[in-house]
Amino acid sequence: MRLDKLLVLVFLGIFSPAGTPQDQDKLISGPGSTLTENKCKICHELQHIRRTPLSRGEWADNLKNMKERGTPMDDAEIAIILDYLAAYYGRDPAPPPSPDTLAAGGADPMQKLLNAHACTGCHTLAQRVVGPSFREIAAKYSSDATAPQRLAARIRAGGQGVWGQVPMPPNPGLSDADLKRLTGWVLEQK
Amino acid sequence: MEDRRPDQSRRSFLTRAAGAGALAAIGDALAQDKPAAAPAAPAGTIGNDAIKREKHAAMQYHSERPLTGSVPAHEHDFDVTPNDRMFVRNNLLNPDIDAAQHRLTVKGLVDKELSFSLDELKKAFPAVTLRGMLECAGAGRTNYLPAASGTPWSQTGGMGCPAWTGVRLAGLLKAAGLKSGAAHVAGQGGDPGMIATAAPVIRSVPLAKAMEENTLIAWDMNGAPLPKVHGYPLRLVVPGWVGSASTKWVTTLHVLDAPFKGAYMTSSYVMPKWPVEPGQKMPPDAVSTEAWPVKSMITFPAPNSRVKGSGRITVRGRAWVGEGSIDRVEISVDEGVTWQRARLASRGDRYAWRTFTFDYQPQRFGYMTFVARAWDDRGNAQPMVSAWNPLGYFWNGVHRVGVLVEA
Numbered sequence: 001m002r003l004d005k006l007l008v009l010v011f012l013g014i015f016s017p018a019g020t021p022q023d024q025d026k027l028i029s030g031p032g033s034t035l036t037e038n039k040c041k042i043c044h045e046l047q048h049i050r051r052t053p054l055s056r057g058e059w060a061d062n063l064k065n066m067k068e069r070g071t072p073m074d075d076a077e078i079a080i081i082l083d084y085l086a087a088y089y090g091r092d093p094a095p096p097p098s099p100d101t102l103a104a105g106g107a108d109p110m111q112k113l114l115n116a117h118a119c120t121g122c123h124t125l126a127q128r129v130v131g132p133s134f135r136e137i138a139a140k141y142s143s144d145a146t147a148p149q150r151l152a153a154r155i156r157a158g159g160q161g162v163w164g165q166v167p168m169p170p171n172p173g174l175s176d177a178d179l180k181r182l183t184g185w186v187l188e189q190k
Numbered sequence: 191m192e193d194r195r196p197d198q199s200r201r202s203f204l205t206r207a208a209g210a211g212a213l214a215a216i217g218d219a220l221a222q223d224k225p226a227a228a229p230a231a232p233a234g235t236i237g238n239d240a241i242k243r244e245k246h247a248a249m250q251y252h253s254e255r256p257l258t259g260s261v262p263a264h265e266h267d268f269d270v271t272p273n274d275r276m277f278v279r280n281n282l283l284n285p286d287i288d289a290a291q292h293r294l295t296v297k298g299l300v301d302k303e304l305s306f307s308l309d310e311l312k313k314a315f316p317a318v319t320l321r322g323m324l325e326c327a328g329a330g331r332t333n334y335l336p337a338a339s340g341t342p343w344s345q346t347g348g349m350g351c352p353a354w355t356g357v358r359l360a361g362l363l364k365a366a367g368l369k370s371g372a373a374h375v376a377g378q379g380g381d382p383g384m385i386a387t388a389a390p391v392i393r394s395v396p397l398a399k400a401m402e403e404n405t406l407i408a409w410d411m412n413g414a415p416l417p418k419v420h421g422y423p424l425r426l427v428v429p430g431w432v433g434s435a436s437t438k439w440v441t442t443l444h445v446l447d448a449p450f451k452g453a454y455m456t457s458s459y460v461m462p463k464w465p466v467e468p469g470q471k472m473p474p475d476a477v478s479t480e481a482w483p484v485k486s487m488i489t490f491p492a493p494n495s496r497v498k499g500s501g502r503i504t505v506r507g508r509a510w511v512g513e514g515s516i517d518r519v520e521i522s523v524d525e526g527v528t529w530q531r532a533r534l535a536s537r538g539d540r541y542a543w544r545t546f547t548f549d550y551q552p553q554r555f556g557y558m559t560f561v562a563r564a565w566d567d568r569g570n571a572q573p574m575v576s577a578w579n580p581l582g583y584f585w586n587g588v589h590r591v592g593v594l595v596e597a
Contacts, residue, residue: 043384052337057471068453070388143250
């Protein structure tokens with residue numbers, strides 16, 4: 001990208017110089033997601049919601065806390081936001097996929113890549129199964145400039161002891177390009 | 191995946207469009223009808239860039255709004271935490287205060303309301319310097335399963351032990367004169383929110399803790415004026431207790447007959463009176479968090495270091511407890527089956543962390559772990575796993591560091 005074009009994008013707030021493009025800070029699309037985004041983004045990033053699925057009761061407590069802290073929202077809005085958070089960022093049962101996510105579904109190249117290399121046998125997005133969740137991995141490697149190289153090396157060579165004593169097998173059959181895509185995707189799952 | 195970000199297609203479009211013609215991308219972004227990006231630093235505040243410039247490269251930031259971050263255990267290998275490695279946890283925006291204009295007011299259940307400038311405060315009371323622990327109530331939160339809501343501090347993130355210089359809070363309270371019924375003291379911070387309706391950050395502590403000789407109104411941190419992110423020009427320091435008790439940018443001390451009632455007292459920084467089943471919501475009988483339980487961390491070697499099997503390795507770490515004192519620290523090299531005593535440095539300031547060391551001759555090659563467990567003088571030890579609570583406070587489980595022993 002030419003520098004002058006980059007500067008225009010920075011000026012318009014499309015890319016923030018701090019690193020995270022503002023427009024990437026979103027929630028799963030669903031009934032109430034826009035209202036939830038607009039209220040919560042006044043004071044904090046939406047990753048505070050994305051990273052921790054909670055029960056309906058915990059979300060209700062959370063909303064009460066935020067109301068007390070000064071969030072301008074009335075009871076009707078709180079009810080909509082609570083329904084949305086309980087459905088899409090619930091602890092139990094597992095959140096249903098959003099209609100948008102389903103539409104992207106089977107043809108998703110990243111999902112195919114994960115399946116092809118059996119990553120999903122041990123890892124899921126949010127829950128620790130055999131290995132850590134992709135979110136845990138992304139969080140562990142967050143804010144670290146060497147993370148892509150270190151994580152790529154770990155995926156390539158396999159390992160043991162970082163998360164537990166069940167070894168992760170090496171992945172010699174993964175192409176360099178796919179390894180890079182996979183590493184980048186995992187690091188985005190914060 | 192059930193939770194793929196919904197903007198993937200848009201992002202790839204942006205990438206393509208940036209090469210072909212940036213204006214197309216801009217139009218696309220504007221068509222999304224987004225709220226405008228927040229200004230970097232509203233008037234009267236400083237931005238995250240300015241804060242980060244004064245911080246060490248080892249700082250790992252968890253969020254930008256509000257700013258939270260800390261260094262991992264192996265970057266914490268100091269008896270006194272340097273300013274640039276002290277953790278950051280703001281609730282609201284970071285104020286940019288003119289010290290010459292700043293005043294601290296003591297009010298409420300006092301005989302006479304007092305107000306001090308920074309200079310007046312320094313002249314009115316004797317200065318004291320002491321090392322003291324400050325630790326976020328949520329430090330270690332990411333160890334809880336299922337995950338608890340809040341800043342995702344790592345096991346060893348969110349604490350530090352700098353040297354503080356200031357005056358004893360007790361001196362101010364005595365000078366103002368406590369009325370009968372005075373039982374709690376609340377500090378109010380001068381940090382503004384994004385919107386006018388934002389509740390001010392106010393936390394109270396019982397009078398006995400406020401009058402304790404190590405509870406300070408501080409202006410220096412490690413011999414230099416408080417960095418802006420750590421409360422410049424004045425902050426409360428309530429060492430050993432949850433960090434939120436140590437109000438930054440303190441403007442007002444309210445002397446009260448009961449704990450302050452507000453979001454930061456009743457909805458945040460509370461725990462169930464009795465442990466709840468993991469995953470349950472906060473029960474009605476929640477209590478405010480106060481002193482940290484006994485805790486330790488291994489600060490050397492770093493996780494997954496390579497060490498020579500031919501020589502001895504000296505494991506080093508820090509141990510602390512919110513009230514009381516550290517009795518001993520033990521190390522296990524067999525995942526908790528057997529424990530051996532580490533050497534404990536002599537006790538310094540009452541609320542400072544204490545350094546421990548443990549010499550070890552590796553018995554075999556390969557991967558091995560050191561597990562540290564501290565005991566306090568009341569017979570409490572660090573558990574393997576701390577009791578789950580809805581907001582993920584007070585994680586004090588044993589700290590475990592693995593190394594690879596090589597020829």
